[in-house]
Amino acid sequence: MRKTWKWAVTGYNLPDKTHEEIISLCLYAGISSVEANSRFVHEKSDTEIEKIRKEYEKASLKMETFHLPMGQHEDISCFYETLRRPAVKLMERLIEKAALLGSRITILHPSSSPFNVEDEGLEKYMLQMGKSLETLIPAAEKNGILIALENMLPGKGGQRLGSDPEHFTLFTGKFAHKNLGFCLDTGHAFVAGGQKGPAVFFEAMSENLKAFHLQDNAGDRDSHLAPGHGLIDWKTFFGKMKGIRYSGIACIEAPPFSPGPNYTYGMDSWKKMVDGTNALAEKS
Helix, strand or coil, X not given: CCCCCEXXXXXXXXXXXXXXXXXXXXXXXXXXXXXXXXXXXXXXXXXXXXXXXXXXXXXXXXXXXXXCCCCHHHCCCCCCXXXXXXHHHHHHHHHHHHHHHCCCEEEECCCCCCECHHHHCHHHHHXXXXXXXXXXXXXXXXXXXXXXXXXXCCEECECCCCCCHHHHHHHHHHHCCCCEEEEEEHHHHHHHHHHHHHHHHHHHHHHHEEEEEECECCCCCCCCECCCCCCXXXXXXXXXXXXXXCCCEEEECCCCCCCCHHHCCXXXXXXXXXXHHHHHHHHC
């Protein structure tokens, strides 16, 4: 069985490039999509955003996914309403802008809190998250967008919200909606669950998997290495992606494994990373 998905890269690893440069890089390296973020739309009018979308469409490229902000002040599960409410308003505005870019999926962290859910209370997080999704899911539906909740790294002294596969079972049961799905981050899953982590998260999320962040590490920290340069079992993982006949975009959330201070990687480095990841998928 051959792979049925296409490759994307994250805009976070293209911080200083113009859209013209990004488009040229994608065409050269065999990249079909770029995962956008708030930098793509910051202080831009609707007309300017639509112009950017048309530039990519003219080159037969897309911005299928859009990563919503993930800082401490953008926590949709924050216990403090003074912080949670503006965070939700920001996400709501960015969902509208993501739709103007032509994105179909917005990637959302369940929480940016690093604290142990057992100590702080899982029910508290779920309550706050539910309040936020009551606003964000209708906003997504209105704009023809899907929200994909991403699995997280473990936190301080234990599991944080989204770093345990069982949390996604809970999310499915409590928040099920056609405009809500999941994004599986392989690097986060490996750090949180060890060698079997990516596969275990895959099984917990499989019925609602709408996006992937593919990155490697040694299991000790979130290194964001290009696939194949860490210890993740890519043969098994890509085999699972093929097993569900995933046909969306798979975002390589890593820079090339190549010299390039301050993200000055050459175009050949990007092509080598994409070709290498594609070879791993074809071998699975």
